[in-house]
Structure formats: C-alpha cells, structure tokens
Amino acid sequence: MRLKRGDAAYEQARRGAVWNGRTPDRFPDVIVQAETLADVVTAVRDAAASGMRIGIRSGGHSWAGNHVREGGLLLDVSRLDQLEIDRSAMTAVVGPGCRGIAGKLAERGLFFPGGHDLDVGAGGYLLQGGFGWNGRVHGPACMSVDAIDVVTADGELVHADEHNHSDLLWAARGAGPGFFGVVVAFHVRLYRAPAYIASSLLRFPFEVADEVFSWVDDVTPTLAREVELSLFVHRGESGDPEIIVTAPALVNSAEEAAEALAFIASCPLLEKALEVVPNQPASLSDLYAGVGGLYPTGARYAADNMWTHAPASDLLPGIRAIAESLPPFPSAMMWNHWGGEWPPRPSMAFSVEDKTYLAVYGVWEDPADDARYASWPEERMQAMAHLSTGIQLADENLGRRPARFISEDNLHRLDAIRERYDPKGLFHSYMGRLPSPSEPLGQPSGT
Numbered sequence: 001m002r003l004k005r006g007d008a009a010y011e012q013a014r015r016g017a018v019w020n021g022r023t024p025d026r027f028p029d030v031i032v033q034a035e036t037l038a039d040v041v042t043a044v045r046d047a048a049a050s051g052m053r054i055g056i057r058s059g060g061h062s063w064a065g066n067h068v069r070e071g072g073l074l075l076d077v078s079r080l081d082q083l084e085i086d087r088s089a090m091t092a093v094v095g096p097g098c099r100g101i102a103g104k105l106a107e108r109g110l111f112f113p114g115g116h117d118l119d120v121g122a123g124g125y126l127l128q129g130g131f132g133w134n135g136r137v138h139g140p141a142c143m144s145v146d147a148i149d150v151v152t153a154d155g156e157l158v159h160a161d162e163h164n165h166s167d168l169l170w171a172a173r174g175a176g177p178g179f180f181g182v183v184v185a186f187h188v189r190l191y192r193a194p195a196y197i198a199s200s201l202l203r204f205p206f207e208v209a210d211e212v213f214s215w216v217d218d219v220t221p222t223l224a225r226e227v228e229l230s231l232f233v234h235r236g237e238s239g240d241p242e243i244i245v246t247a248p249a250l251v252n253s254a255e256e257a258a259e260a261l262a263f264i265a266s267c268p269l270l271e272k273a274l275e276v277v278p279n280q281p282a283s284l285s286d287l288y289a290g291v292g293g294l295y296p297t298g299a300r301y302a303a304d305n306m307w308t309h310a311p312a313s314d315l316l317p318g319i320r321a322i323a324e325s326l327p328p329f330p331s332a333m334m335w336n337h338w339g340g341e342w343p344p345r346p347s348m349a350f351s352v353e354d355k356t357y358l359a360v361y362g363v364w365e366d367p368a369d370d371a372r373y374a375s376w377p378e379e380r381m382q383a384m385a386h387l388s389t390g391i392q393l394a395d396e397n398l399g400r401r402p403a404r405f406i407s408e409d410n411l412h413r414l415d416a417i418r419e420r421y422d423p424k425g426l427f428h429s430y431m432g433r434l435p436s437p438s439e440p441l442g443q444p445s446g447t
C-alpha cells in the first residue's frame with residue numbers, strides 16, 4: 001500500500017508506524033507498507049528516481065521514532081515477518097518484522113538472544129546490537145547474524161556474508177539507525193534452549209540505595225554469565241521511590257539455578273528488603289510478562305542511556321537525583337550488569353559497551369505532560385555524562401543528546417562503507433552524532 005500525505009489513511013499509518021504513543025511531529029511525503037520483497041525494491045527505486053530520502057520501519061520501537069522523518073518516504077517492512085527455521089543446521093532466516101523471536105523458538109526447544117520485549121522488531125533490534133535474554137552468554141544478538149539480504153540504494157538485492165559484501169555485514173552488526181540499505185532478511189545462528197529458567201527478586205525502599213548498589217558492586221564479579229542482574233528504580237505503590245532487583249537465570253537445571261542465584265539468598269540486606277523471592281522456577285513467557293508490564297502500549301515515552309564502569313559510589317549522586325525527580329510509575333531507571341568475561345567479539349561496527357548499562361525511561365499518559373517529562377531522561381543522563389563511556393543505540397536519543405555510540409575508528413569505516421553503498425545519502429542516518437575530533441561542531445538534525 002502506498003499512501004500520500006493528505007490521503008485518508010495516511011495519518012493512521014504514520015501513527016501506527018511508531019510504537020511510542022508520542023508520535024514525532026514529522027511527516028513523510030509518502031508511506032509505503034511493503035508486503036513483498038518486490039514492493040521494497042520498487043519503493044527504493046522510486047524514491048531514488050524522485051529524490052526522496054528513505055526512513056525504514058520494522059517493529060517501530062525506536063523510542064525516538066527515528067524512522068519517521070520530515071518529507072521523503074517512510075518504508076514500512078513490518079509485514080516481512082518470516083521466521084524460517086532449519087533445525088538440522090541450527091539456523092533461521094528472520095524477516096525484519098518478526099517479533100518475539102526467543103518466545104517463538106522456545107516452543108521448539110530452540111533459542112536466540114532475542115530482546116526482552118515480545119514486540120520489538122528484529123530489524124531495528126539486530127542492527128543496533130541487540131541486548132537480549134542470555135546476552136552475556138551469546139554477546140549482542142548481532143554476533144549471531146551470519147548474513148543479511150539487503151536492498152541497497154541502487155535497488156539491487158544483495159546477500160552479504162563473511163565472503164561477499166562483507167563490509168555490509170560488518171556495518172549491519174551494530175550500525176543501528178545509521179544503516180544504509182533495507183535489510184529484508186537476517187540469517188541467524190540458533191542455540192539450544194536453556195532447559196531450566198529461574199527468576200528471583202528483591203524489593204527495597206530507596207533509603208537503602210547506598211547499601212544495595214555497593215552490594216551489587218561486590219557481587220557482580222562473581223556472577224554466572226547466565227544470570228542477568230538488573231536493578232530498577234521507580235515509584236512504588238506509595239509513590240516513594242524503591243529499588244527492584246531482578247535476576248533471572250537461564251540455565252539447564254534446578255541445581256545450576258540454585259548455584260547461580262545463591263548470591264540473592266545470601267544478600268546481607270535481606271532484613272531491609274520489602275519483598276524477597278530468592279529462586280523461583282519460571283518460563284520465558286513469565287520473564288516476557290514481567291518486562292511487558294514496564295512498557296504499557298499506547299503510553300508516551302522518552303528514553304536515554306549510558307554505558308559506564310564507574311563504581312556505585314560515583315554513580316549514586318546521579319542515581320539519587322534520578323530517584324528524586326522520577327515521573328510516575330512505570331517511569332524508571334534501569335541498571336543492568338553487562339560485564340564479565342564476554343565471548344570474543346568479531347570485527348563489527350558494534351564497538352561501544354561497558355560493565356554497566358544505565359537507562360532512564362520516562363513514561364506518562366497525558367500529552368499535556370510532554371513538556372514536563374520529555375526532557376527528563378536526557379537531563380539525567382547529561383548530568384552523569386562525565387561517568388559515561390558511551391551509549392547503546394537500543395535506547396538512543398541522538399536527535400536530542402548526541403553521544404558516542406561506536407568507536408572513532410569504526411565510525412570512520414562505517415562512513416566510508418556508506419559512501420560506497422549509498423553515495424547520495426538515500427537512506428536517512430542518525431538524527432545526531434558527535435563530531436569527530438577533526439570535524440567542526442555539527443548540530444543534531446531532527447529530520
């Protein structure tokens with residue numbers, strides 16, 4: 001379907017292309033909802049011929065609505081949502097619109113480090129890195145992408161792997177919203193599903209934040225890679241800030257889970273906890289449900305983030321400022337442990353990561369509160385920028401707060417590859433980026 005600005009169904013398609021209830025105030029000239037690969041090729045060739053720049057939408061979960069730009073073409077590939085599994089080869093071909101891949105595979109005893117939310121599209125998720133279930137075991141999900149099928153700026157379908165168009169594959173593993181082609185399929189490696197899943201939870205009043213975060217600093221060096229330790233600071237039922245510690249373990253037996261989660265039961269702060277769930281059998285659906293509750297559909301969102309290896313004592317002043325200024329539940333700060341002994345990283349565009357991931361999510365319902373809350377995440381992250389070693393593209397906010405998302409060398413290489421595959425800039429790139437030390441200061445661009 002091809003919709004022009006002014007057509008009756010245009011506005012519904014524009015709003016429907018963005019998962020965030022806060023649709024950006026940007027209006028593409030044309031929206032194409034591709035049903036087939038041929039539709040994608042035609043749309044790219046038409047856009048090139050008529051001088052329209054292209055924004056691409058798979059699952060529409062970019063918090064910033066990066067794919068919705070002013071003018072040009074919005075190419076919606078969410079209907080390309082195939083999941084073709086080759087069980088004997090332990091591989092799958094995944095369409096960019098495929099959602100909840102880990103959940104779909106779990107039914108078949110298979111596994112992929114898919115995102116924590118059932119609804120995120122494979123397209124944007126895999127291109128930006130992909131921080132999913134058992135991400136510390138398998139690395140960012142883009143490491144499990146062996147090849148991609150891409151429609152390039154000249155409207156050609158290209159298969160990129162380690163041997164052919166290897167630069168395109170290199171770029172697709174981490175370029176995120178700066179990728180310059182339409183990925184119509186990802187060829188991914190699959191894994192055996194963890195045979196046993198357990199979850200655990202601690203809930204604390206925020207008053208004990210110093211003790212909780214320094215305990216966390218103490219235990220993280222010993223954590224099994226199958227444990228995903230996260231802390232959420234949000235307003236509890238009373239309206240006061242509280243800290244939820246969650247630690248799912250995706251392992252192979254109850255014994256392994258007990259060993260991996262022993263640190264919860266032996267936490268020296270249990271007496272100060274408001275709730276203690278030391279180790280409870282769970283399913284992947286349970287884990288998805290827990291995450292889903294934090295991100296109500298239709299709400300208005302703003303997000304920002306940072307990587308850091310700063311100790312709790314350095315982070316706490318910023319965390320306290322976040323707690324004091326929290327918008328209503330489920331707005332939250334998420335602290336996530338990503339460090340440890342990572343599996344070796346291949347050469348890929350993805351190149352910025354650190355021990356700890358901090359993200360701030362503002363969530364509200366009333367458009368009248370936009371002015372009040374929309375800048376909260378970036379203000380909080382800006383205040384802690386001196387402790388940051390970069391950002392994740394998953395929760396990027398580059399249009400409002402440019403930050404480092406890729407190493408300097410990789411950014412140069414990415415630019416050079418883009419120049420080769422998309423010399424006329426047919427595909428929109430990042431909404432903002434830091435200038436290289438050698439470049440003059442640039443302004444973030446919202447279009």
Ligand SMILES: Cc1cc2nc3c(=O)[nH]c(=O)nc-3n(C[C@H](O)[C@H](O)[C@H](O)COP(=O)(O)OP(=O)(O)OC[C@H]3O[C@@H](n4cnc5c(N)ncnc54)[C@H](O)[C@@H]3O)c2cc1C
Nearest residue numbers: 058059060061062067096116117121123124125131177183
């Ligand atoms: C509720 C929620 C939960 C999330 N949970 C996680 C999580 O657990 N782990 C994690 O890592 N991230 C998570 N994210 C972040 C999410 O992975 C990124 O926002 C990702 O970009 C979303 O992908 P998408 O296809 O749904 O988004 P889209 O908005 O459709 O795409 C984002 C950008 O990617 C590019 N793009 C998308 N598809 C293509 C394509 N086919 N070809 C070329 N370029 C393309 C475009 O530039 C587009 O603007 C979450 C986001 C939300 C809203």
